[in-house]
Amino acid sequence: MSIRSYQRRVREWMAACFPPSSASDRLERSHRFLEEALELAQAAGCSKEDALTLVNYVFSRPVGDGSQETGGVMVTLSALCDVHGIDLEEASERELARNWDRIDLIRSKQASKPHGSALPQ
Template identity: 55%
Template structure:
C-alpha cells in the first residue's frame, strides 16, 4: 500500500465512480469547488463573500494548473493552521469514512442530473408574488420576482416589500414555490 494519500484515493474513486467519471475533469472541478465552498462556509465565509471572490478570480487571467494546485495546498495548510486543524488527519478520517459509503455515493451519482455542476437535482425554485391584501377573488395575483435564490433571500425580500406596502396596502407579498399557479382574478371566475 502506498504512503501517498493521492494514490490511496484512487482505488476509492474507481470503486465509487468507475474510470470514466473518476477521470472526468469537469466533474472533478465541480466536486472540488463544492467541497472547498463547504469548508469555507463551515468556517464562517458568507455567500456574498464567495460570490465576490468568484467574480474576482474569473475576472483575471487563467492560471497554470500546477502552480494553482500548489497554491491550493499551501492555502489549505495555512487555513488549517489558523483554525487549529490537522489537514492530514482530516483527510485520513474522511477517506476512511467515504469507504463505508461506496453504495450510497454510487446511488447519489446515478441520480445526479447529467451535465450539471450540481451534485443533485436542485430543489424547486421560489418566486415572489403579489396577492390582494383583502382576499378579493376578482383581483389577479402578479409575479414580482422569479428565480429567488433561496428561502432566506426570499423572506428578506417579502418582509421588505410588505413593510413598504404597510398592513393597509392593497397588495400582500408572498414567497411561493416556482410551480405555484397565479390566480387570474376575474378570468378564473368566469
C-alpha cells in the same frame, strides 16, 4: 502522510466507487472540488456575498497554471487548517476511510445527479 501515497489511495477509492467515465471526468472533478472548497469556506465563516465577490474577482483575471494553482491550494488549505485548529492529515485520512465505508451510499447519490457535473439541477 505522503501526498503521493494519499493521492494514489484516493485514486484507488475513486476506481472502486465510480465508473471510469465519472472518475476521470475533468469537469465533474473540478465541480466537486469547488463544491467541497465552498463548503469548507462556509464552515470557516465565509459569507455567500464574499464568495460571490471572490468568484467574480477570480474569473475577471487570466487563467492560471494548474500546477502552480494546486500549490497555492495546498499552502492556503494548510494555513486555513492551522488557524482553525484542524489537523489536515487526520481529517484527510478520516474522510477517505469514511468514504470507503459509504461506497453504496455515494453510488446511489451519484446515480441521482446529472452526469458530468456536480452542479445542481
